[in-house]
Amino acid sequence: QVQLVESGGGLVQAGGSLRLSCAASGGTFSSYAMGWFRQAPGKEREFVAAISWSGGSTYYADSVKGRFTISRDNAKNTVYLQMNSLKPEDTAVYYCAACLDCGWLTYTYEYDYWGQGTQVTVSS
Numbered sequence: 001q002v003q004l005v006e007s008g009g010g011l012v013q014a015g016g017s018l019r020l021s022c023a024a025s026g027g028t029f030s031s032y033a034m035g036w037f038r039q040a041p042g043k044e045r046e047f048v049a050a051i052s053w054s055g056g057s058t059y060y061a062d063s064v065k066g067r068f069t070i071s072r073d074n075a076k077n078t079v080y081l082q083m084n085s086l087k088p089e090d091t092a093v094y095y096c097a098a099c100l101d102c103g104w105l106t107y108t109y110e111y112d113y114w115g116q117g118t119q120v121t122v123s124s
Contacts, residue, residue, distance in 0.1 A: 002027035009094060009118030012086055015065040016122070020081040022096030022115055024031045030079040032052075035111060036070060036081045038092035038120075043096070046053050049081060050105040059105055064090075084123045093117040 008020040022034070035050035049070040050059045058070050069082040079096060097111035104110065 002029075002032070004093065004096050004098060004113055004115035006115045007095050009120045011121045011123065014086060014122055014124050015086055016086050017084045017087065018083070020094055020096075020118060020120075022079045022081075023097065023100060024079070026075045027098070027113075029098075031100060032112075033074060033102045034070075034079040035097045035099065036079075036089075036094060036107060037097060037108060037116075038094045040092040043092075045108055046092070047106040047108075050102075051079065052105075053061040056077055061106075063082040067113065083120070086120075088122045088124045090120060091122050092120060094120050 003026045006022045009085050030111050033052050036048040039043050039045040047061050051070045055072050067085045072079040095117045096115045098113040099111045103112045
């Protein structure tokens with residue numbers, strides 16, 4: 001059983017930056033691909049970014065490509081999401097997730113474990 005705890009959310013002005021962290025425990029972190037998803041009020045949870053178990057491959061939603069960067073430190077059992085040039089439409093609860101046997105990495109159903117989420121609010 002893997003436990004995931006997100007941190008780093010908060011309130012930021014448009015154009016600002018935040019760095020989210022997701023600390024994992026209870027499993028072999030380096031065995032899992034990791035993803036970030038977000039959910040805005042009244043909307044479905046959507047894919048943001050994902051990274052392979054080794055960190056060698058990364059994937060991004062078109063809406064964040066060029067602004068967000070996902071990375072991982074397997075020695076620290078942590079995955080990060082660096083968010084730059086934030087926009088009001090980035091406002092959402094951000095979740096990290098772990099996937100042991102993923103195909104596309106972009107679908108929520110592929111992921112085995114989820115964190116509780118951290119709120120990101122971008123003011124205009």
